[in-house]
Amino acid sequence: MKKSLRAIASIICATGLVLGGSLPAMAGTKGGTTTCTNGAVNAVHGKQQRSDSFMTLKIGGVTFFRKNGVYEKTVAARNGGTKSWSAHSDWLTWNGTYGMCTPPIW
Numbered sequence: 001m002k003k004s005l006r007a008i009a010s011i012i013c014a015t016g017l018v019l020g021g022s023l024p025a026m027a028g029t030k031g032g033t034t035t036c037t038n039g040a041v042n043a044v045h046g047k048q049q050r051s052d053s054f055m056t057l058k059i060g061g062v063t064f065f066r067k068n069g070v071y072e073k074t075v076a077a078r079n080g081g082t083k084s085w086s087a088h089s090d091w092l093t094w095n096g097t098y099g100m101c102t103p104p105i106w
Contacts, residue, residue, distance in 0.1 A: 029087070029092070031085055032084070034083060040080050041104050042077045042083040043099070044057050045100065046096075048090075049091040054089065055068070057086075058087075059075065059076075
């Protein structure tokens with residue numbers, strides 16, 4: 001009986017840690033390549049779960065943004081073509097981070 005209660009208590013504690021977000025952060029980097037034509041420029045949109053973590057956004061290997069205090073940010077290069085993009089944060093969200101082509105936004 002004591003073993004069953006301990007097992008149940010362990011499961012409840014583990015579930016609380018997962019749902020409460022108390023587990024250590026896992027650093028994340030997502031990247032790819034975009035090809036932009038007809039006046040469109042390469043851009044990257046990054047999104048993170050916590051604003052106190054630094055987020056870095058790069059296009060073509062050049063850092064366009066590196067700050068904390070934001071949940072999401074979009075930056076764009078000054079020209080199109082084929083370029084790599086990447087986003088890095090300790091709290092990066094995979095579904096909210098992507099490379100894209102956009103009209104110039106400067």
